Amino acid sequence: MKLIRFGEAGKEKPGVQLPNGNKIDVSTFGEDYTEQFFETDGIERLEKWLKINESKCAKVSEETRLGSPICRPSKLVCIGLNYAKHAAEAGMKIPSEPVLFFKSTTAIVGPNDDVVIPKGSTKTDWEVELAVVIGKKASYISKEEVYNHIAGYVLHNDVSERAFQIEKEGQWCKGKGCDTFAPLGPFLATKDEVKNPNNLDLWLKLNGEMMQNSSTSDFIFNIEESISYISQFMTLLPGDVISTGTPFGVGLGLKPPVYLKPGDVMELGIEGLGVSKQKVVAYSGK
Incomplete structure (x- = not known):
């Protein structure tokens, strides 16, 4: 469903x-x-x-706006550097255990809503990701128990501001939780619809040009390992979203780097999870 x-x-x-x-x-x-x-x-x-x-x-109607396919969850947990080539393009070593960070749940928007470049941003970037939605409370679960705790899967664009994330001191959440930085959807596919989440094609185009084109088979830490690991440090509640990392091809890794500007259009998809499309707009507040 x-x-x-x-x-x-x-x-x-x-x-x-x-x-x-x-x-x-x-x-x-x-x-x-x-x-x-x-x-x-x-x-x-x-x-x-x-x-x-x-x-x-x-x-x-097909013209009706789609929102996030779930209500605002208690948390949105992300795994960083979970593809070896992405770690390399980011200039970071391959982690020996999952790198975790949070995105603000106020960043969540619909799959085709505009992405707003934040005030003072110079390095806003794209990241196509597979996200897992938790269906059953999970605390200290084993890898073998993980699939019993999954409700389904959803497409996520983990939009990131690299200057906020990397150049400012402190944690990555500064560059990850800005408003509109977590488009989810178009739909949540229940787990019975996805036979193997560890082997799904995923891609992202910028203005029609393919930037990311990979597979979750390149995970460093697969779904079972990742969710079991996270549950050792926090209780995951039903509806929580776990985003599993992005493959290579982000703007930060290009030579020279390329970042989003007003008028750009991102289109992204994952096998079995549909396609989303976001226009980039400038921040217009005070």
């Missing part, structure tokens, strides 16, 4: 994308895609509900 949320920003409604590509409104199910939804076997309950009620659900 593919879960979507649609409508005006901040007022999204829950929906489902059917196997034929049509999108339907499931508001009458009575729940949004929250921590409680995932915690109480919401995916299974929604599947049963749809068998009876699908024909009564209104169709969602």
Whole structure:
């Protein structure tokens, strides 16, 4: 099943994308895609509900805005330098254990919303990533237990400001959590739809030119290793998002480096998880 949320920003409604590509409104199910939804076997309950009620659900127009396919999670945990070639292009050594950082949940936007270059930014960059959505509370779990705790998978653009991230002192979160820096979607694919998350093609184009083109088979730390590892340090709650790192081909690694500017368009996708597209715009606040 593919879960979507649609409508005006901040007022999204829950929906489902059917196997034929049509999108339907499931508001009458009575729940949004929250921590409680995932915690109480919401995916299974929604599947049963749809068998009876699908024909009564209104169709969602293709012109309707899509939001993040899940409500704001308790946290968005990211793994850095999880592809060897990306570590090399960033000028950093291959890690011996996963590098973790957080993105602010206020960075989350819809899959086709604009990405805003932050105030004072000179080095905003792109990163296509596979993100995992947690379906069951996870604390100190083994690698063998990981798939029992996954709800599904979603496409994520881990937009990053490299000067904030690397040149300022302190943690990477400065360059990762700016508003609009976490487009998610177009949909959440439940785990039964993705046979092997450790072997998915993923790519990103900038203004039509292929910049990233790789596979999650190049992970340094695969899904099982990564989520088990994170759960040794924090409790993962239903609905939490784990972003698994980006392959080579980011702007930072080009010679000379290339960074996003107003008017640029990023288009990205992952096998089985759809495609998203974001226009880059300048910061217009004070």
